[in-house]
Amino acid sequence: MAANATIYKANLNIANMDTHYYAEHSLTLAKHPSENDLRLMVRLLAFVFNANEDLGFCKGISQDDEPDLWQKDLSGDIDLWIDLGQPEEKRIKKACGRSKKVIIYVYQEGMATSWLKQNKKLLNRFNNLSIIYLNIDGDIEKLCERSMSLQANISDGELSLINEDSTLSITEITWKEGK
Numbered sequence: 001m002a003a004n005a006t007i008y009k010a011n012l013n014i015a016n017m018d019t020h021y022y023a024e025h026s027l028t029l030a031k032h033p034s035e036n037d038l039r040l041m042v043r044l045l046a047f048v049f050n051a052n053e054d055l056g057f058c059k060g061i062s063q064d065d066e067p068d069l070w071q072k073d074l075s076g077d078i079d080l081w082i083d084l085g086q087p088e089e090k091r092i093k094k095a096c097g098r099s100k101k102v103i104i105y106v107y108q109e110g111m112a113t114s115w116l117k118q119n120k121k122l123l124n125r126f127n128n129l130s131i132i133y134l135n136i137d138g139d140i141e142k143l144c145e146r147s148m149s150l151q152a153n154i155s156d157g158e159l160s161l162i163n164e165d166s167t168l169s170i171t172e173i174t175w176k177e178g179k
Helices: 037-050 089-098 109-118 120-124
Strands: 006-016 021-031 055-057 069-072 078-084 099-106 129-137 147-155 158-162 167-176
Touching: 006 037, 021 037, 021 055, 037 055, 037 069, 037 078, 037 099, 037 129, 037 147, 037 158, 078 089, 089 099, 089 120, 089 129, 099 109, 109 120, 109 129
Parallel strands: 006 147, 078 099, 099 129
Antiparallel strands: 006 021, 055 069, 069 078, 129 167, 147 158, 158 167
16 A cells, blocks of 8 residues: 555445346555546446455555456465556566456546557457456546445446446446457
8 A cells, every 4th residue: 555545435335137246345445646536436346347255456556566456366376357547568468477367447438449559469469358448427536435335236237336426327348358
């Protein structure tokens, strides 16, 4: 955790009808000083879409050799490596070499589309790599508070993220499917 990180608490109630996963999570997220509210909320979305008891947040931005989220097995091997944004080639190679499955969530369409075009050959080399664009319908940053209580309902690939004041719709669009 970065020395000047801001701590956020999220009580998350997840009902994923697609995978039949129903659970409540009390999460603590450390927001790095260079991280904005959008990126923090995308980390939370990545957790919701992949939620299970073994998925955890890492040091992310402040640590080069760790992803934003990961899931490890009992022996310490990485089953799932999740990064956000447009990582560099070196980081993608490291992730794909160290983990059984890698997901990169992109969320700023213009920059993400350009990054995908520039790195298409590299990205296609990795069979265990998925790239997913998060289409966020609304202003997700309005949901970002130091203490959040959110209901997350997933059905037919669409996430409804709800707090007491508003509801947002988020859809995963697969740009590259890994195995």
